[in-house]
Amino acid sequence: MSDIQSGSEQTRARLIEAAREVFAQYGFQGATVREICRRAGANVAAVNYHFGSKDGLLAEALNFSGLKTLQTNNLSADPCPEKRLRLFLKDFMLMLLDENSASRQCRIMARELADPTPALDKIVSEAIAPLHEFLGRMVGEIVGDKMSAAQQLRCVFSILGQCSFYYHTEPVLQRLHPELRYDAAEIEAIAAHIADFSLAAMNQLARRTA
């Protein structure tokens, strides 16, 4: 502990950072321990020494802080739930589509959905379940008591479905609409559309059943 960090802690941190890159890029199956160690400048045996196994490294590489701060900041942003939904969608889509450290976490999570490993349990309980509850409360504020719980849940799914579509369909859009790029302006336009579309639907459906 002569330096800021012990050598061991530095290696651990570099391995975790490299693992996030490689897991996000290739998925758990496609990622190789050797590539992670190469990027971290560490020996192949380092992963098993510090994390026990490749699975152990994945568990430590997960990080949901970005998603959590997004939600806590949103709650204190505005009293109007419609405005909070618009704000949430903008931040969420930027996190999902813009290239940043949080989007890498999203990539890892999305890959777990397509090809679950034991890490999916942690992802669901610590990230997805809170997100569903967060959006559930927001939808509840918007439609009031004019919808059943099942209807409200499906509205949450409709919102999340629209968001995740743009994420999943990126390789398709590159082939069908190569002129379309996910720059900041485009992402905000997408978020605005999802907000318009979803609020229009919820208001109309709440009015109809009222």
Add this chain to the structure above:
Amino acid sequence: MSDIQSGSEQTRARLIEAAREVFAQYGFQGATVREICRRAGANVAAVNYHFGSKDGLLAEALNFSGLKTLQTNNLSADPCPEKRLRLFLKDFMLMLLDENSASRQCRIMARELADPTPALDKIVSEAIAPLHEFLGRMVGEIVGDKMSAAQQLRCVFSILGQCSFYYHTEPVLQRLHPELRYDAAEIEAIAAHIADFSLAAMNQLARRTA
């Protein structure tokens, strides 16, 4: 050709069928040639003999006829575009979520999105692009000329996003709502919600800009 099929053709067919199972279950990377041949009751060398390679087998295992007939049947079902959208969503969600041979094709396609191989080009050009155009025309009939082309495209994405969400999020729902099962009644309820939600949104948005 003494029998109904030559022995060679039978082996080919069994390999393709087994490949669809295994690719859908494990993805292209996770699927092994040995497992496919075991299920087909064929020798390990059979894949390379009949299809050249594992990639070649995947290319032959793709089949979009279910998706195509769904669209052609839909076009002649009803003159009213709203009703056609409802019908399409019911059929599409049944294909996506109910267990049948078509849903296996969807699994293979979805896995290609998460982890593209050269087969994605064929999937996009032969299945996804026609589907986007099909829905684009339907949305155009519904909103008329009250929306820009970009807005209409985003409405198509909103509809497809809601559909694919229920597919992608199945492993999550098993953990969060284990009581929820994708039986025929539930799938039809989901399809009806997506139709209600999307038609309410499109009608409201078309009215607003008009």
Add this chain to the structure above:
DNA sequence: TTTACTTTCAAACAAGCGTTTGATATGTTG
């Protein structure tokens, strides 16, 4: 310095992968 412990490393291990090989049946054709 000696001792004990932690961390790194090159090398190897065992298992699994897609693919290839050459022999062996199988069926068709002259």
Add this chain to the structure above:
DNA sequence: CAACATATCAAACGCTTGTTTGAAAGTAAA
């Protein structure tokens, strides 16, 4: 029948994988 092309097979090839090993280097206290 003989000759030939096709199809199947056990076996092996070359390579990559996650993991293990035992020695070497580094670090800290006695």
